[in-house]
Amino acid sequence: MIYAIAHLTVTDPDLMAQYREVAGAALAKHGGKVETATGEFTTLDGNPTPPNVAALLSFPDKESALGWANDPELADVHALRRGAGSSDIMLLG
Numbered sequence: 001m002i003y004a005i006a007h008l009t010v011t012d013p014d015l016m017a018q019y020r021e022v023a024g025a026a027l028a029k030h031g032g033k034v035e036t037a038t039g040e041f042t043t044l045d046g047n048p049t050p051p052n053v054a055a056l057l058s059f060p061d062k063e064s065a066l067g068w069a070n071d072p073e074l075a076d077v078h079a080l081r082r083g084a085g086s087s088d089i090m091l092l093g
Helices: 013-029 062-070 072-083
Strands: 002-010 033-038 053-059 085-092
Touching (some): 002 062, 013 062, 053 062, 062 072, 062 085
Antiparallel strands (some): 002 085
């Protein structure tokens, strides 16, 4: 199991709503899922700028995560997320 953290700052809630409708199936195509997502944060150390939403994603392995990120059939799904605001997604490992 490998994890990714997603930070999203939403500027277009309508596009984000469209993304949420298709995001789960896009993740599942590569064995991924959302473990948890929230818009509430508590700073433990430092002075970070929190996003609107953060999500912890899981995948069976690194290849599955990279497959999800680079799947040409999911380009429209990723474009919805990117169009909804800024998003940074980092694979942990």
